[in-house]
Amino acid sequence: MTRYWNPRTEALAREELERLQLAKLRRTAQWAAERSPFYRARFEAAGSRPEDLETLSDVRRLPFTTREEWQASQIEAAPYGTLGTIGADRAIRVHTTSGTSGRMPLRALDSRKDWSWAAEMWCYGLWGAGVRSTDTAYVAFGYGSFIGFWGLHYGLEKLGALVVPGGAQSTESRVRQIIDFQATVVASTPTYALRMAQEAEQLGVDLRGAPVHTLILSGEPAGSIPETKQLIEEAWGARAFDTAGMTEISTIFMFECAEQPGGAHIIEDHLLEEVVDPVTGEPVGFGELGERVVTSFGRSSLPLLRYRTADLVVRVPGTRCPCGRVFDLYEGGVQGRTDDMKVVRGTNVYMRAVEAIVRGTGGVEEFQLRIHREGIRDEVTLHVEPLAPYEDESGWRDLADLIARELAHAHEGLRFHVERAEPGSLPRFELKAKRLVDNRPALEVAHVR
Incomplete structure (x- = not known):
């Protein structure tokens, strides 16, 4: 059985991957210029055209998109702003950012096609961690408007796993359900994985003797902190895999593969990622800490060009991973945020x-x-x-x-x-x-x- 969810693109040669990215970049820029009022005004003001993007490095001709600009558009044209290409009448769901930073949450609309894409993206990470259709997956998540683990849930269904949604209930109830349903995969934040382990110990529940073999961690940089990951794996007797996603692209952008090379693969056939100096905005090289900037290819309802995420990352070549994927790595995952320093x-x-x-x-x-x-x-x-x-x-x-x-x-x-x-x-x-x-x-x- 293949180690890749999508072997056609995950094992591409670098040159072929970059040709694919360029084609998708030009298509996304054209779509945004034609259908997004936000980006139409942006292209007109800059005097630039999508067809001017002749190489991947030409993406730097485009201005950054910031959270503050997106929020301003949602205040001026409430409730969804001008960045999107569809209105609520053509969307099937809306999700928000968490709001944990104290700022107004962003609101994001998705079409049916976009939500299918979000599930597809999650399958890359789930399959890479060894999750299969024979697994029973418990999602320890409250299922509110915050996008959280929603995409993961649909990715698990697409992959064919049996999904147990651990909605609004106590930690004790969730721990007991994990045991009762004989879950083999558990998804949660790193902090909550430790919290459930503490609760299990107080209840006299032996997690290490349970069927759980895989933990999918997301939502916090702690999933890539070796000391935290070790505590989680010791408490559960299972392997923990770091992932990261964001509401702004509706889905996952990196995942740890089964080799766990000390970093997480960027899903480069669906995203163009840059790493820049947080102050100057200029590119930084491999091995240097910088701010992650993302251009998303798959979400037609909310095209996103050069979005400044505030995530701090270190990019290294994917060739260092023995899994054979061409995708580059974020060493140590997301290492923090510019606004958390x-x-x-x-x-x-x-x-x-x-x-x-x-x-x-x-x-x-x-x-x-x-x-x-x-x-x-x-x-x-x-x-x-x-x-x-x-x-x-x-x-x-x-x-x-x-x-x-x-x-x-x-x-x-x-x-x-x-x-x-x-x-x-x-x-x-x-x-x-x-x-x-x-x-x-x-x-x-x-x-x-």
């Missing part, structure tokens, strides 16, 4: 780095990072709920000292206060975790950044 006394603080250290200790059940201002000085405090072996005073002090030292070492000597939180006092998350709380005055935060 905080500056504390001149030092950059990324939650991905903090989580890697905290999870690497093996002694933490939950945590939260808080930044506040005392007088003219920024202070950063990590609140920690320790696991049982570290709850006594001696164990806690050793754990807190270790975390403080490792955090300071990774952040140019910046001091992190580490404080113990009461059991169950910190927030738990089903979807995207929000463990960073910045309580500094908004104007001052903007100044120090």
Whole structure:
């Protein structure tokens, strides 16, 4: 049985893949210029034409598209804005972004064809992780308007797996259903995979002895943090695979294959991905950290040209993976977001780095990072709920000292206060975790950044 969902394109030679991308780029640009009021005005203002795109590098002649522009169009032409090519009368569903960043959620319409494409894209990642039609897949997701795991659900159905939708219910109920339905695949955020494992332990449920062999993780960069992934795999006795998607393209854009080469493959036959300097917008090379910019080929209702995602990634050649796919990799998956970086006394603080250290200790059940201002000085405090072996005073002090030292070492000597939180006092998350709380005055935060 083939290791590829779509062997015709996943194993293309690089030159053939780039010819396919160029053809799709020109077609998408032409479609957008003709049918999207947003892009029609954009092309006219720039004095450019889709037929001017003669090579892939010519995509840089087009201006970036930003979330702020999209949001502005949805405010001016509520509720769906001017970027789309269809109205609500021709759409079959609407989804939104999560809104966890505190900004107004984007609203995105899909046609029947677009939604079929979203499911097809998910099949790349599911098949690459070893999911097959004989599997029973449990989707631990609340099924609201946030796009979340909706596309994955339909991808599982297209692949032929039996899907158990774990809708709005308690974590205990979900854990029991996973066992009762003898699920072999579980899909959730990395944070919620750990939460379900904790619940199972309290219930006396042996997840390691359950039939689950594969975990599909999405929604957070934590799925590609080795320390977090190791904890998840040890708790479940199963292999965990990182994926990432976004509402703006309606579906997945990267996935880990069965070889797990330390990165996730970009689905390049359906997307043109660039990595640019977040400040200058200029391209960065292989192996350099930059902001991910995406042009999507498959969603006719919402064509997207050079969209700035705010995702921080490092692109490396796909040839380093023994799976044989030509698709390039994002090394370490999504490594963070440009809008998640905080500056504390001149030092950059990324939650991905903090989580890697905290999870690497093996002694933490939950945590939260808080930044506040005392007088003219920024202070950063990590609140920690320790696991049982570290709850006594001696164990806690050793754990807190270790975390403080490792955090300071990774952040140019910046001091992190580490404080113990009461059991169950910190927030738990089903979807995207929000463990960073910045309580500094908004104007001052903007100044120090």
